[in-house]
Amino acid sequence: MLNSIINDLNRALAQHTLVNIYQTNQEVVYTGYVTTVSNTGIILATFDDFGLPDGAVFLAVAVIDEVEFASDDLDNMAFRIQTAEEEQFIQAGGLTMRFDEQRDLRRQVLSHAWVDHLVVMLVIKDDDHFYEGMVTSVTTDQVTIQLLNKFDYTDQPTFTLNPDELEVIEFQGKELTLQGIAAPHLRKLSHIATKEMTDAKLIPDTLRQLADHDSLVGLVPSHDKDLFFVGQINVVTENAVVMNLIDMTGQFGGYTVMRLTELHAVVLESDYLQTMRLFSLLNRARQQQIQPVLNDERLFDPTVDQFSARLTQAAAFRTILRLKLHDSTTLLGYPSQVGGARFIFHEVEDNQLDQVGKVYRISDIDEIAFGYLDAYLVERQLRVEGEL
16 A cells, blocks of 8 residues: 555656645645655645645655545646736745755754744644644754744743654745744734623624724634634624634635624734734735735725625626525525525535525525635636636
C-alpha cells in the first residue's frame, strides 16, 4: 500500500500535476503540486479554496491515505486557480523554499521556520488539536514551539517535542504569513476580558449606535453559539442587521443580513477582535483588504425589509446567495419569482443547478450571505458553463 502511495507521489512530482491529498486520520484535504518526495514525507505547494497559492505543507507519508489525480473537485480548483490569475486576486506568496529530499524534510521545514521567524501550524501524532506558533529552537531530537492564541492572549505556552511526532506542518500560507507579520505588534497588546451584550431588548439599539462607527464587532447567532461573525455594522432595519464581514485573514468577506430575533450576543471587546483589528490594519497598510472582484462600499436602505430586497435583487440578476433557514438548513443558489411572502429558490449542489427550484417562505430565512468571494466563484463557473 505504502509503495503505491510513494509511486503516486513520485508520479505527481514528475508530471507536475494538480492533486488532492486525503489523510488517514483527519478530514482536511490538501490541494496542490507535490514539490519534494522523500521516504518519510512530502512537501506540497498548496492552494486555498479560492484557487490562491497558500504556502505549503509537509505531510508524513504515514498519514497520506490517497493521492487523487482526477475529480470534479480538481476540475473546480483548476477553474478557480485560472480565475485567480486572470482577475489578479491578491495573494500571499506561495512556497519559496528549496528542499533536499536526501535530508530529513521535517527538520528542514522547522529550521527554515526558526531562521525566518515563520508561524507554523502543526498536527502531532495521536493528538487531535491544531497548534499554531513560532519555532524558538531546533535540535536533532527536539523542537520548541511558542504557541500563539488569537482568541486568548493569556494562553501562550511553549512546548517541546520530538520532530518525529509531527505528522503535518503548514507554513508560508496566507493566514500564517499574516500572523508572522502581526506577531511583534500582537506582543504589545494586552489581554482584555470579553465584553458582550446579550440582553435581547438592548441589542437593536446597541447595533444602531455601532452603525455610525467603523469599529469591528462580533455577532453570535442563537442557533450556534460557537459561531462568530466579525465585521462592521452597515445598517440596522426594523427586523434585521446588515454587516460587512471580514474573514479570518482580515480581508473583506462579503455581507450578511441577520434577523435581530436570532442574535444571541453582540461582542464588543475580546482578544480575537483585537487580533482582527490588527489584521485588518495590516491588510490596509499593504493594500490587500479586498479582492478586486468584490465591492465593500454598498449601502442599504434601513426603511425596507432587507430579506425581500436582497432576494428581489438577486432574482433580477441571478446572483448566487447563501441562505440559512430557521430550521438550520443552509442553501446556496439563486431566487426567482419573489412574492410578498414566498419565493422559489434554485439550489446549486456539486456545480449542478436545480432549474425547477423549490418554494420557501421569506419569514423562514434567518440569514442571507452575499457579495463574498466563494459566491462570486460559484456564479462565475456556472455562467462559463452555461448553467446560469
